[in-house]
Amino acid sequence: MAEAVKVAVRCRPFNQREKDRNAKCIINMNGQNTTIANPDTPKEEPKTFAFDYSYWSHDGFTEDSEGVLNPIPGSKYASQQIVFDNLGKGVLNNAFEGYNCSLFAYGQTGSGKSYSMVGYGKNRGIVPIICDDLFKTMNQNNAANMRYEVTFSMLEIYNEQVRDLLQKENPKGGLQVRQNPKLGLFYVQSLKYVPVGSYAEIEKRIEQGTANRTVASTNMNATSSRAHTVVTIIFDQISKDDSGSETKKSSVMNLVDLAGSERADSTGATGDRLKEGANINKSLSALGNVISALADQSMGKKKVLVPYRDSVLTKLLQNALGGNSKTIMIAALSPADINYDETLSTLRYADRAKKIKNNAVVNENPIDKLIRELKEENERLKKSMSGGGVMPGSTGMSAEDIEKMKKDMEEEIRAQLEANMAVIGSNSATWEERLKQAQNEDTGVDQYADRKTKDPHFVNLNEDPMLSNVIFHYINPGVSTVGRQDRDGKSKPDICLSGLSILSEHATLTCSGVTVELKPAEQGAKIKINGQPVTGTQTLVNKDRVMFGSNHLYVFINPKNDDSADDLPKNITYEFAQKEIAQAKGFATGSTAGLTKEQQIVQEQVLEILPMVSEVNAISEELNKYRSFEVVLLSAAARGAANSGSRGDDNTRVMVKMKNLLNSNTWLWERGKFMNRRYIMQEMYQSWLDGEDMSKTKENDDPFWEPTEDVLIGTTNMYLRFLCFPMDFDYPAPVKDYKGQDEGVIDLYITPCTANGKNIQDLDLIASEAVEPEEAAEELRGKPFNFKIDVISARVDKARFSKGLKVKYKMLKDKEDTETKMVKGTVNPEFKHSKVVKIPTVTQEWIDFFLTGHVTFELYGLQQESANDVKLAKMSTKELRQLEQLQKTSQITRRDTSFSLNTAGNDSDSRLKSEFVLLERKYERLLQKEKRLQQLCEEWNSKSGIEKQFKPFHTAVNNLVSAGATSNNTASLSRRTSVVLTQILAGQKALKEQRQNSDGTEVLQANKQIQNPTIEDKQGNETQSKACTLM
């Protein structure tokens, strides 16, 4: 009977980072319902989802002395035991009844998938408890006519390759996934299935698998959260009836810990020339498609094709999803506001999954029949292999294609034969023997467990807590070596590491008594202790964090000599060690208290990306790609994004700068694009390790290659408040790079102008008496307004930018950048660029823009695919990077401080500066205005008798004072202006005197014009008295 997939969601506690950040919990649970609130729209109703189980594991628990988390009485906390009781017990019962069972955990990285599936320490997850109870129940059920056979396998799918985790060595490209032609089901060829006789044996195998996973992930530089881990337990119950014939009830239990469900857009392939990243987890996206298709199907949609074949994972989970299996999905949720998008998408995913219907049947068959069928099938397979002949659909194929197809088919058949033989074989009397053999096998686990408390050793740290504290390297007395096992297998160091930046002879360790000294074997051997590069011999201290190469991170433990610093945490974590490395590189990583949310996110992203950048640098060195990479924090201002209203977000962005070491060309990559490229670089490195010739990679497919593009030298921001008055502004604007370093100057001139671009005469500009730009801006509202931008010239400090320079900017409402011409061959280019911005009507948007916005002028340098420096090309990437490093450290001015998160600093400087210049200009204007008025008064005064014609004087004064002045705000008059007024009044007095001798009509008109009631009546008297005291 069709039965829906059971879906449970589970919300974990805050992690330390979230606590530090005062994260808000956006998840709520009530009975079966889970709600999620959007932190950006607090007024909106939270979205509600209903599931079979909603597990609240966020709070309401205490930790006992053993480290087990237990619910506080009365709280709704769901412990591991409750989750097992609800879900695990059902799995177990179904297994005993002979159903296939599948359990898989879905959720974003760090959301708690592994915690629920496997668990940590004493907080065992569902898988170990199921296994434990399986054996307990088997032992209780011990009946004479019944025997049990349990086999265990563990595999990992990474990058569409299957790796057997119970074997140290895996073939290149991983194990093959094949389809059983009869049953249609997929299986992994040559996967190791080991017989297990007790729970302890399963525990040991899980440990073995985890250790192999850790080693592989470190050596291959693979990010474990991108891997899917599948544990398969085959549970057979064989019963004998009175006649002696045996029946087998078989249950296949697939326990799947899926890769982190990072969304495609956060992986950044979207905007990249190389799109591979879209495939970063082909299996995971295929799983999503399969679930959607199955959900559609169960909703009655016809003709739905379920794309199982699209990925390795969906092939292997075919039965679990829509097939012969009882299936449970646990969706792990992060409670933090910052993860809203991811968590909502997990909830939607889970919501879709619950619509899937499966048809589980009891797998029970007489063994004789099973064996007979398999044997018959094998006969048939053998025949078809020897038969050869023309295959269907082969017409029109080339001989080569036919040959290949034939070969593939033969392989397919051979694999099937093998698989069948394995089943037939396991049913012969050798089960006990096979079990014994497996039990005696050296799994590499547990051998030295007692040494942990006695001998000095290294224990590994991994970004996945599941893979931390898994690998132990013990240090023997005397001298031991650390290094890479050479490919020819000749040299074998005592501590064998492999992977990026590990040399054949990397370091030596000298252990005498309880003291261990570490010495790099040669100058280029990369080792860091507690974040600091090691150059000479150093005595190791208990809990020292030691990094070999670019990603072998260990904690040194000296059980008999605990001389570690008191302020170190009890357990050193991967995050702790990474923070320390970031700090040593000059990045602020301290307490997040006092940082804005954006800054905290930036800090987290820096911590995440730094190890990736080191890794990519190491790949570049190994493949000799002549590229170096560096993390760059680009403030909104430095990117030209802040307040311009047209360039997207205002946040500081974490970006990566790639530099061509042979011609100094540089590129700036968005974080997502970098991550995408890194993924392709990892693949490239892997293929190189597998012996592929990488020199044949075409430029277009090379993740290290990028067509040249103009490089952003730096930016400057021009604030436009002066335009409100309206005034002009000329400014040698300082250009700063992303680190806040001066790179040069752009000479800018911005002035109000007529519609055809004619500068409005200087004095005519003095239209407004408003003091505050807000008031002045009001005067512009609703009127047409034009201004002109002149990019006159520039000056850069670095000669290498003389190839060509240009300036780009974007005005409010502009869709495209405006660019000056590219001026080549000079560091002092004359752009002579001029553009009139015509505003038909000044709207609120423009007023806001004048008051708070700015224009960012970006200075770009031309980069050409110039010939590589021959001298440099003689050196290796590694040598060039070392040289670069040396040059950096020898610079007296350490730039590191600018890496602090306060990247807004740059911009607030230029804002203040422009405000200051504006005030200066306003003051200057008033002085000028006053001077001119005084001059006019003096000129007039100096005239005698009839020459003292008032009309020209009045016109001049009137032009100065009242043209365009509509402000009624009398308070805006400066004291100095009042002086001018006094003079005007004096002029009026003189006028009265003159009136007696001349033509009255004309003077009266003039008088009418001059009067500005506000100035004259309200202010006049008062200012006059003040002005008098002043004079």
Ligand SMILES: Nc1ncnc2c1ncn2[C@@H]1O[C@H](COP(=O)(O)OP(=O)(O)OP(=O)(O)O)[C@@H](O)[C@H]1O
């Ligand atoms: N229910 C829980 N109670 C307490 N701690 C939890 C719970 N769920 C998760 N955690 C903690 O959160 C951290 C991340 O969990 P976990 O390793 O299970 O994440 P994940 O989803 O497997 O991540 P990845 O995709 O990277 O493998 C771990 O330190 C784990 O101990």
Ligand SMILES: [Mg+2]
């Ligand atoms: Mg995990």
